[in-house]
Amino acid sequence: ERSTVWVGKGGAGNKRVPIGPDTFTFMAGPCAVESPEQTLEAARMAQSAGATILRGGAYKPRTSPYAFQGLGVRGLEILADVGAATGMPVVTEVVDARDVPVVAEHADMLQIGTRNMANFGLLQAAGDSGMPVLLKRGMTATIEEWLMAAEYIAQRGNLDVVLCERGIRTFEPSTRNTLDISAVPVVQATSHLPVIVDPSHAAGRKDLVVPLSRAAIAVGADGIIVDVHPDPETALCDGPQALLGNDLRELAQACRRLPPVV
Ligand code: PEP
Secondary structure (H helix, E strand, C coil), X not given: XXXXXXXXXXXXXXXXXXXXCCCCEEEXXXXXXXXXXHHHHHHHHHHHCCCCEEECECCCCCCCCCCCCCCCHHHHHHHHHHHXXXXXXXXXXXXXXXXXXXXXXXXXXXXXXXXHCCCXXXXXXXXXXXXXXXXXXXXXXCHHHHHHHHHHHHCCCCCCEEEEECCECCCCCCCCCECCCCHHHHHXXXXXXXXXXXXXXXXXXXXXXXXXXXXXXXXXXXXXXXXXXXXXXXXXXXXXXXXXXXXXXXXHHHHXXXXXXX
């Protein structure tokens, strides 16, 4: 039987949001937390488009060590404040096992990024935290390796794992990664865990985010996670893939047109 993972503490000011077979969960927010204003504006854009979980990176694992690395603990504080202001539970990436406690203190769900999918010490620490974990597929990982990475978390007694297909590396250069849409039904046939899609990091281009989101919806994914930014031109991270305005409205419509789950 397929599982539902609940994210958020519940109670006043913070909702509990399900991710699983009975719903379609829309998560959105800035790729990186840059300032309180930018994060709040992105969160409000995301929320008005129907997103129920706020994403945002405080620790950014960048290809270049000279690129913006994130605001660290200050970024976590901003995320927690914006989560409280909007009532949205927060998912954010943790890149180092030593940071798991501080990230767990500020966020509602820990994200393990593509570059750390096989960082077994980090997976175990995330498992030990007892927090829901969003486990992205390694960009060169097979589905079996990805599911085994999830086992490292589950083995610590934490079954609150959501898998995220975010594109794999292929020979095709027109998109940053190749979205392996078939991974969604393959995983659903093999594992009880929810599986969502990140069309933003798969494509690296905003014009493909809406079509790939439609593909995720059509194939039966349990949700999507999408980058939005109030001013993508000035974004410190991944501006070309961030949605706003009409694109975001179109995405909101695509998500709303989902048939109710019976
Ligand atoms: C992200 O979601 O911020 C991110 C860096 O994603 P990925 O690990 O899939 O590249």
